[in-house]
Amino acid sequence: MNLDRLALYPGERPSIVCPFCDTWRLWRRGMLMPHRIDQSDPSSPRCVGSGQRIQLDLSPARWRAELDEARALAARRACQARSPHTHRAHLALPLEA
Ligand SMILES: [Zn+2]
Numbered sequence: 001m002n003l004d005r006l007a008l009y010p011g012e013r014p015s016i017v018c019p020f021c022d023t024w025r026l027w028r029r030g031m032l033m034p035h036r037i038d039q040s041d042p043s044s045p046r047c048v049g050s051g052q053r054i055q056l057d058l059s060p061a062r063w064r065a066e067l068d069e070a071r072a073l074a075a076r077r078a079c080q081a082r083s084p085h086t087h088r089a090h091l092a093l094p095l096e097a
Contacts, residue, residue, distance in 0.1 A: 020049035
């Protein structure tokens with residue numbers, strides 16, 4: 001599971017993006033809380049992700065540290081992709097004899 005599909009912030013209830021309906025849902029005692037596919041419609045069927053057991057092997061502190069690291073890496077890569085030096089590097093390929 002991607003780190004950015006978890007929310008384990010201190011003082012907030014843990015949430016996870018449901019892998020079935022792709023919306024943020026509460027996660028309690030290792031289980032995705034029951035929810036409907038369309039939360040605004042009481043006749044909407046229950047999402048199959050309701051009650052799914054999802055085990056996490058990360059502490060909230062570890063999750064936060066790894067998420068910050070992944071975001072910093074993504075930002076560095078995005079910055080390098082925008083750099084004009086990237087294009088020059090492609091032109092500097094060795095010529096064949
Ligand atoms: Zn769901």
